[in-house]
Amino acid sequence: MAPSLVHDSIDVNERSVVDTLLSAAKAVLSRAGTWHRLEVRHGRYFATPDGPLPDGPGWYVIGDRTGAARYVGEAGNLNGRLNSNQGSLDNFANSSRASDPVRNFLKVFISNGLLGEPRVGVIQEAEILRAVSVCTALSERDRCNVEKVLDVFRHELPVPTGTSGQESV
Numbered sequence: 001m002a003p004s005l006v007h008d009s010i011d012v013n014e015r016s017v018v019d020t021l022l023s024a025a026k027a028v029l030s031r032a033g034t035w036h037r038l039e040v041r042h043g044r045y046f047a048t049p050d051g052p053l054p055d056g057p058g059w060y061v062i063g064d065r066t067g068a069a070r071y072v073g074e075a076g077n078l079n080g081r082l083n084s085n086q087g088s089l090d091n092f093a094n095s096s097r098a099s100d101p102v103r104n105f106l107k108v109f110i111s112n113g114l115l116g117e118p119r120v121g122v123i124q125e126a127e128i129l130r131a132v133s134v135c136t137a138l139s140e141r142d143r144c145n146v147e148k149v150l151d152v153f154r155h156e157l158p159v160p161t162g163t164s165g166q167e168s169v
Contacts (some may be wrong), residue, residue, distance in 0.1 A: 061157055
């Protein structure tokens, strides 16, 4: 018997479902207006200086000027995750933290210029729901599964190489 991934509404064990997820994500990330400049404020917080992101749930892809997708994340509120002192902090203010999540590494690498011209592309949950023909909000498990699918295949996701971060790819 083949191994099986645990899922709820989105069966990520089916290749056709994964292909549909990736096609939908690529289509969204190829549209103008999906990408936004990304900054690190006060060395601790992410921010999109061009304005707020959607308030709903979804996924975000952080890329750089090379066109590489560096990170994929999931958020119950995209704007809150990337534009608030609470959502984007990642425990960075805690001087006694034992380790750092990847997002903290990105903040340091962006701040010291190692990852130049960062940008973030957002995929709203509703766009994925339409693609996979699911009519109800996703469970936390399904949101995390979609995040993992996008992360595993992030090298295939389009990231703009221009300087503004808002151009289409």
